[in-house]
Amino acid sequence: MTSYTDGDEQMSYNVGSFPKDFGYGNFEHEESQSSSDQKPRILLMGLRRSGKSSIQKVVFHKMSPNETLFLESTNKIVKDDINNSSFVQFQIWDFPGQIDFFDASFDSDMIFGGCGALVFVIDARDDYIEALTKLNQTVTKAYKVNSRIKFEVFIHKVDGISDEEKQETQRDIHQRATDDLADSGFDQILLNFHLTSIYDHSIFEAFSKVVQKLIPQLPTLENLLNILVSNSGIEKAFLFDIVSKIYIATDCSPVDMQSYELCCDMIDVVIDLSSIYGSDGAVDSQSASVIKLNNSTILYLREVNKFLALVCILREDNFSRQSVIDYNVLCFREAISQVFELRTKNQKANGDGSTDDEDDDFDSNINGSSIVQSENSILT
Numbered sequence: 264m265t266s267y268t269d270g271d272e273q274m275s276y277n278v279g280s281f282p283k284d285f286g287y288g289n290f291e292h293e294e295s296q297s298s299s300d301q302k303p304r305i306l307l308m309g310l311r312r313s314g315k316s317s318i319q320k321v322v323f324h325k326m327s328p329n330e331t332l333f334l335e336s337t338n339k340i341v342k343d344d345i346n347n348s349s350f351v352q353f354q355i356w357d358f359p360g361q362i363d364f365f366d367a368s369f370d371s372d373m374i375f376g377g378c379g380a381l382v383f384v385i386d387a388r389d390d391y392i393e394a395l396t397k398l399n400q401t402v403t404k405a406y407k408v409n410s411r412i413k414f415e416v417f418i419h420k421v422d423g424i425s426d427e428e429k430q431e432t433q434r435d436i437h438q439r440a441t442d443d444l445a446d447s448g449f450d451q452i453l454l455n456f457h458l459t460s461i462y463d464h465s466i467f468e469a470f471s472k473v474v475q476k477l478i479p480q481l482p483t484l485e486n487l488l489n490i491l492v493s494n495s496g497i498e499k500a501f502l503f504d505i506v507s508k509i510y511i512a513t514d515c516s517p518v519d520m521q522s523y524e525l526c527c528d529m530i531d532v533v534i535d536l537s538s539i540y541g542s543d544g545a546v547d548s549q550s551a552s553v554i555k556l557n558n559s560t561i562l563y564l565r566e567v568n569k570f571l572a573l574v575c576i577l578r579e580d581n582f583s584r585q586s587v588i589d590y591n592v593l594c595f596r597e598a599i600s601q602v603f604e605l606r607t608k609n610q611k612a613n614g615d616g617s618t619d620d621e622d623d624d625f626d627s628n629i630n631g632s633s634i635v636q637s638e639n640s641i642l643t
């Protein structure tokens with residue numbers, strides 16, 4: 264029988280092109296880390312072999328997609344601590360596919376109580392009727408315990424499926440899932456759908472959106488990026504978590520997949536080169552890189568802190584004012600460190616257990632003082 268006891272904390276990394284020790288260490292300004300229990304939780308649920316463990320391994324442990332073919336079935340909850348900067352701190356719980364909500368050892372209050380987001384994975388290549396039934400059971404059960412959970416449905420393994428087929432599958436799953444919820448009297452539950460595959464960047468993009476919803480400072484970060492972009496002639500800017508390549512914030516212009524992929528590839532190139540030629544770690548405060556594309560576009564990467572990098576896309580003409588951009592990036596970096604400091608101060612003041620309400624206060628503080636200050640110092 265499945266046991267729902269605590270799983271192993273998986274802290275070793277199979278990091279592909281990353282240096283072996285390039286994982287989520289302690290953030291140097293973070294004097295006190297939130298305990299694991301206080302971190303928001305992301306639950307990975309879905310039928311057996313739908314691809315849950317593969318997603319977690321590929322996104323957070325740099326496992327190559329082909330290696331996931333050899334993953335064994337999960338038979339207990341596996342908890343994984345993602346201990347990054349103050350912005351990216353959560354736990355991922357990977358559930359066995361054959362989970363039984365009626366099992367006496369399934370403590371739904373404990374499991375769904377502290378849950379920030381529930382990711383339900385559906386294998387798009389399989390007959391998904393059973394998966395939809397399970398989705399309905401899972402979501403309604405979780406909602407009854409905690410109505411604040413964000414529900415994300417990954418329509419997974421869409422590699423090798425034509426674009427029309429993808430859209431049709433998404434439309435069908437969306438329709439059936441929302442109809443099922445309405446039939447069970449839960450039409451107030453909002454499901455978000457993402458087409459994903461571990462064989463391309465779609466899984467990183469989808470996970471970025473899930474993680475962003477768990478970052479209370481997101482509006483502040485977006486605001487800072489908007490100010491930076493509009494004053495520096497930048498077309499698009501992403502704030503990346505370097506280790507996982509998920510972006511934790513971007514400016515308000517729409518994200519197109521190609522730009523995101525280019526930026527991810529740039530991070531890979533920089534990490535690879537830094538690991539070979541750099542002296543200490545993969546990135547440091549001097550880390551920067553410029554890639555000129557053959558369509559008069561520039562990719563510009565700057566380190567923000569140990570875990571975060573800013574990657575910008577801009578036209579070559581606008582890059583002639585690089586010193587202005589660099590100055591603005593310095594202001595941006597300073598503003599981000601102020602956000603960190605305030606966050607840490609708030610956490611300490613609240614005994615490390617800041618709630619959403621406290622984070623709201625935090626946001627208004629930053630918007631009221633620090634951003635204005637950085638806005639003034641950004642050159643136009």
Ligand SMILES: Nc1nc2c(ncn2[C@@H]2O[C@H](COP(=O)(O)OP(=O)(O)OP(=O)(O)O)[C@@H](O)[C@H]2O)c(=O)[nH]1
Pocket residue numbers: 309310311312313314315316317318328330331332333334335336337338358359360361419420421422459460461462
């Ligand atoms: N084609 C394709 N195969 C995938 C993808 N993601 C996962 N797989 C494959 O799906 C199979 C099952 O993956 P797992 O990650 O073990 O699935 P799981 O949901 O964790 O399974 P349980 O632990 O049994 O619940 C593996 O052979 C993976 O290689 C994907 O995006 N595309």
